[in-house]
Amino acid sequence: MQKAAATTAAALISEGLASPADEGPLTQVAERYAIAAPRHMIELIDRNVERDPIAMQIVPSTAELVTTPDERPDPIGDHTYSPVKGLVHRYPDRVLLKVHSACAVYCRFCFRREMLGPGGDSMAEDDIAAALTYIRERPEIWEVILTGGDPLVLSPKRISSLLDSLDTIEHVNVVRFHTRLAVAAPERITDELIRVLSDRRATIYIAVHSNHVRELSDDAIAACDRLTRANIPLVGQTVLLRGVNDTIESLEALFRAMVRARITPYYLHHPDLAPGTSHFRVSIETGQTLMKELRGRVSGLALPTYMLDIPGGHGKVPVGPNYVAKSPDGSALVEDVNGRSHAYPPHITDPS
Numbered sequence: 001m002q003k004a005a006a007t008t009a010a011a012l013i014s015e016g017l018a019s020p021a022d023e024g025p026l027t028q029v030a031e032r033y034a035i036a037a038p039r040h041m042i043e044l045i046d047r048n049v050e051r052d053p054i055a056m057q058i059v060p061s062t063a064e065l066v067t068t069p070d071e072r073p074d075p076i077g078d079h080t081y082s083p084v085k086g087l088v089h090r091y092p093d094r095v096l097l098k099v100h101s102a103c104a105v106y107c108r109f110c111f112r113r114e115m116l117g118p119g120g121d122s123m124a125e126d127d128i129a130a131a132l133t134y135i136r137e138r139p140e141i142w143e144v145i146l147t148g149g150d151p152l153v154l155s156p157k158r159i160s161s162l163l164d165s166l167d168t169i170e171h172v173n174v175v176r177f178h179t180r181l182a183v184a185a186p187e188r189i190t191d192e193l194i195r196v197l198s199d200r201r202a203t204i205y206i207a208v209h210s211n212h213v214r215e216l217s218d219d220a221i222a223a224c225d226r227l228t229r230a231n232i233p234l235v236g237q238t239v240l241l242r243g244v245n246d247t248i249e250s251l252e253a254l255f256r257a258m259v260r261a262r263i264t265p266y267y268l269h270h271p272d273l274a275p276g277t278s279h280f281r282v283s284i285e286t287g288q289t290l291m292k293e294l295r296g297r298v299s300g301l302a303l304p305t306y307m308l309d310i311p312g313g314h315g316k317v318p319v320g321p322n323y324v325a326k327s328p329d330g331s332a333l334v335e336d337v338n339g340r341s342h343a344y345p346p347h348i349t350d351p352s
């Protein structure tokens, strides 16, 4: 029998992961933001280091009680584009369905942290029915992205019924799951789950959220293997986090390990302005410098796009780095990976 996740400040203290002196403030944190430190991730923590990158992501900190003025409960403006409960339609060809508010792990930096948790706002059966009607009536919706929370935490039976319904909507070509389950609780990528994801009319994609190379444990890699063997392509999503992965060595190791596990790094997300997460934040310049150092150093397969979700619901855009500038004569100046600039097209050398 799998030992349960730690879901309270007291449990984390008795595990030796938090200090008894912090019980008061951490209980306060827990009242606002759900806690779940899954067993598999707890076992990956290196207890000999002060700020272990796995622990930092799953063990709450008293710093979460600090909300800075620029932080907001809905940092990426989901509410602005929600025509039906649980559905976000910001781009014409795809919708998000926030089917489920629970996760196997509650990441301490989560951008939807105020809306998540065991008591959070999941979609009821009629909300799902209303969302399916909305999708059915709009032939421009090419892709449905299941997110939450973690949609793979739902029972295989519920996932199956949702996918059955989506498979009846011919214009839905792709169903993408955003999940952390393969790294948070790989034992939950069961044969039964694989079965309900397999042999669908729509193409299933899974975006695996992982932020540190040590999350890609042997068990996590085996779980990814079960998914790819079922013909499900995997892409990687990573959040750039201060103290967790904001070094060139950390990102390089993570992205190489992802490619080895057949997860193509897709997005490196600039951290969102979620409440109580300022201790994780880095500047865009830091992110750009890291991306610049990666380019040329690692395989192109191991290079995600660095993305910012513009606060207020303005959507995601790549935020660099930029390699092209305009020279005074109007031609392009392109920077190489060593930082040298080159005119494009190259200047023709004067033949005389």
Ligand SMILES: *Cc1c(COP(=O)(O)O)cnc(C)c1O
Binding pocket: 076, 088, 089, 090, 091, 094, 095, 096, 145, 316
């Ligand atoms: C992030 C997001 C998507 C997916 O964007 P991609 O660039 O296709 O990964 C879709 N809809 C909303 C509302 C989003 O926030």
Ligand code: SF4
Binding pocket: 102, 103, 104, 105, 106, 107, 109, 110, 111, 112, 113, 116, 148, 149, 150, 179, 180, 209
């Ligand atoms: S798994 Fe995703 S949705 Fe759940 S807490 Fe972590 S970042 Fe948020």
